[in-house]
Amino acid sequence: MTDRLSSLAGVASTRRVLQAHGLATKKALGQHFLINDGIVKHICALAEVDKDDVVLEIGPGIGTLTVALLQKAAAVVAIERDADLPPVLAETCAPWADIFYLISGDALQVMPADLPTAPDKLVANLPYAVAATLVLDCFQRFQTMESATVMVQAEVADRMAAVPGTKDYGAFTVKLGLYAGVAGRFPVSPGNFFPPPRVNSSVIRLDRALCIDMPESDRHAAVVMADAAFANRRKTILNSCRTYFSAKGALAGSLPDCLRNGQVENAGQGSDIVQMLAQAFSDADIDPRRRGESLSLAEFRTLGRCAREIGLI
Secondary structure, three states, rough: OOOOOOOOOHHHHHHHHHHOOOOOHHHHHHOOOOOHHHHHHHHHHHHHOOOOOOOEEEEEOHHHHHHHHHOOOOEEEEEEOOOOOOOOOHHHHHOOOEEEEEEEEOOOOOOHHOOOOOOEEEEEEEEEEHHHHHHHHHHHHHHOOOEEEEEHHHHHOOOOHHHOOOOOOOOOOOOOHHHOEEEEEEEEOHHEEEEEOOOOEEEEEHHHHOOOOOOHHHHHHHHHHHHOOOOOOOOOOOHHHHHHHHHHHOHHHHHHHHHOOOOHHHHOOOOOOHHHHHHHHHHHOOOOOOOOOHOOHHHHHHHHHHHHHHOOO
């Protein structure tokens, strides 16, 4: 059909490319190839890719989404872990060889200096096992990246978009929210992939512009406090944070033996760690008897700043 955006988005075409190179899908790498051109179009539309964009794609596979992005972007930089796929991509993306750059390796190990040009958008059908880690890591590592439009497991998208007081709201939600906010989302059923995964999927867009700008030192402190607040989800934030900092060896020289040994419930209220946590909560105007999932993103930002200012972080 002449109105197709990706000629590779189909079962027959996917099989044909794989067979031509003597390949099969690799379960160990979580490979599920997109076979619906309508979904490809929807992804590009949600990402708002245009000729001013340099797109970063992680896990391009045989190039199903890649060839669509290449028709719309100024350039596409793809990172592929599967050593068997570069020859495939060289063939499927050949018409756009002048604007297509392929890096072989683990995306978590690729640094900004390793890229031929700085990306402003991440658009990808991510490997589900590491999707959450990859999205947060990319926002942290690639400062030029303005947005991420990614296919992830539906449960991961739920965590990305969760609000305080819900079961999906946790440390990851808070940390991601310090770098980007949700700008759009749509569901994708298993039948849109070859082979079909055993889970439902979602495409979600996250924009850096939707988070509040803040000093990097305060952002780091808020990340630490999110990890601490959710270290023991069933405990109050005071007890959870106390457990976290003792396990990390914070202020180890001034902690009593019961704290150093992890027996935090019986720790004396006069210990330095408890006093500093109490001061941070007081300065942030947050009741230490609350639980981590009840704190808003703004409260985590304030708590992190207060903890940093008194030297806890």
